[in-house]
């Protein structure tokens with residue numbers, strides 16, 4: 431574990447993959463995170479929603495150990511990995527080499543890499559060059575590269591944002607399936623409310639350096655995008671993000687429109 435303040439884990443927290451307490455981070459005069467607390471359990475899928483510039487990426491960078499908090503304590507597992515909006519593949523390496531980059535050389539590693547590629551439905555692309563892949567395929571390679579490390583914590587920084595709408599939906603479904611199978615703790619950063627409802631066990635909204643509502647998405651899995659119950663969550667999250675100006679028609683107002 432990487433610790434911000436050296437606190438030890440106790441028996442009551444062994445289920446926790448991530449624990450942040452009282453974490454603050456400022457850049458110059460600007461306070462980006464203001465005493466944030468966050469816990470993510472093993473196997474839990476947490477989505478972080480928030481307007482642009484509210485500190486979502488800063489939070490991920492703290493969890494990755496790329497930034498240090500000004501105050502507070504951060505406990506994260508050593509096995510953690512991130513998928514970004516861009517796949518960040520090395521163009522001069524074939525797909526399989528990209529997947530297993532940084533791993534010890536050998537047959538076991540190659541087998542693991544091929545298995546991870548099969549899991550993202552790219553078994554036949556192991557010898558392909560990154561330049562020959564579609565955007566969705568390249569992002570699936572990035573996902574395989576993350577999964578092959580069997581992370582206890584998977585950080586997803588708007589991983590579908592650059593994809594076309596249909597590919598994005600397919601990728602969401604794939605990530606949902608893979609996470610259900612591997613059960614890492616997940617923190618997904620997104621602006622996409624529907625994506626949050628599709629994938630999250632719990633949604634946090636970051637606003638002015640603090641989390642607003644901590645909403646458990648209590649819908650059956652696999653999630654049905656057309657489930658009317660999802661609309662209530664949609665309205666709530668959009669309102670929280672300040673773009674929920676359109677009320678959902680209720681049963682009694684319906685007749686007036688007929």
Ligand SMILES: Nc1ncnc2c1ncn2[C@@H]1O[C@H](COP(=O)(O)OP(=O)(O)OP(=O)(O)O)[C@@H](O)[C@H]1O
Nearest residue numbers: 457458460462480481482483484485486487488489
């Ligand atoms: N290294 C840095 N130095 C100075 N300011 C920074 C630094 N990193 C982030 N900031 C500032 O902190 C604030 C939060 O940035 P951050 O990238 O975490 O937001 P975000 O929620 O991820 O935004 P977006 O959704 O647009 O990616 C911004 O005002 C940004 O300019």
